[in-house]
Amino acid sequence: MKALQKLRDRIQKKGLRSVIKLLIRRFVFFHSRLVWLEHDVRIPLKPHNLRPYPPVRREFITVENADAFSRHFGDRVETMRELAAEGYTGFMYLDDKGDTVGFAWASTRDYFDRHFYRCLFPIKPGEYFQFGGETIRAYWGSQLTADVQADVWKVMADKGCDKMVDVCDLENTPAIKMHIRMDFQERGQITHVYRLFGRFRFFRDTFYTGSVLDPFRKPAQPVASTATA
Structure with a gap:
């Protein structure tokens, strides 16, 4: 009964079509297109107008301090411990109560994501792979997203x-x-992740020229012209 009530609530909130689509993705067929992006860490971020945020404290994530994820990311505390124990470089940002409000991970070796996509992301010498970056909703659109990136790049x-x-x-x-x-650049590569009936997974890479991100860019504003008599 509780599950049915939860389903009714979701249908009322999201709509029947959206819920059916979600159920198909979760239990029948799921296809993710992961576009590869890159950035030279020696080039500073472009100026931005993101909003400021309350003071936070940055710490490296360790096996011992992963409990700081309990309040906002409670389902991932053990995952954070595992990643720290495996030697990946993790950063977390704590509010004045000592709770994690944002984090990011970095790997200088090939990274096998066994927690979500369950596929291998190969890394070339001189590169690092960044994964798992997230902030809580209160910090979405804030300068913290840029500061996290700049901090990781420097380290x-x-x-x-x-x-x-x-x-x-x-x-x-x-x-x-x-x-x-x-100002991330496209690498021209997409990793496709397929999941069938919630169990079977398949992967393949495709390559392209040009841009797949252009549809997401803001259209250029027309330049005002002045007429002379």
Whole structure:
């Protein structure tokens, strides 16, 4: 009964078509298109007008301090411990109560994502792969997203990396627009992740020229002209 009530509530909130689409993606067929993006960590971020945010404290994520994720990311505390124990470089940002409000991870070796996509992301020498970056909703659209990126770049550059690479789901419009705003470049590669009946997974890479992000860019504003008599 509780499950049925939850389903009714979701239908009322999202609509029947949206719920059916979600159920198909979860239990029948799912296809993610992960576009590869990159940025030279030696090039500073472009100026932005993101809103300011309350003071936070940055710490490296360790096995011992992963409990700081409990309030806002409670379902991922053990995952954070596992990643720290495996030697990946993790950053978390704590509010004045000591709770994590944002985080990001970096890997200088090939990264196998066994927690979500369950596929391998190969990394070239001199690069690092950034994954798992997120902030709580209260910090969406704030300067924290840019500051996290700049912080990670600096630390990873000190480790000898000159390029950051990551992947972004083409259905994640806010994340795509964030990458465009930060002037990320397309690598010309898409990793396709297929899941059938919630169990079977298949992967393939395709390559392209040009841009798949152009539809997400803001149209150029017309330049005003002045007429002379």
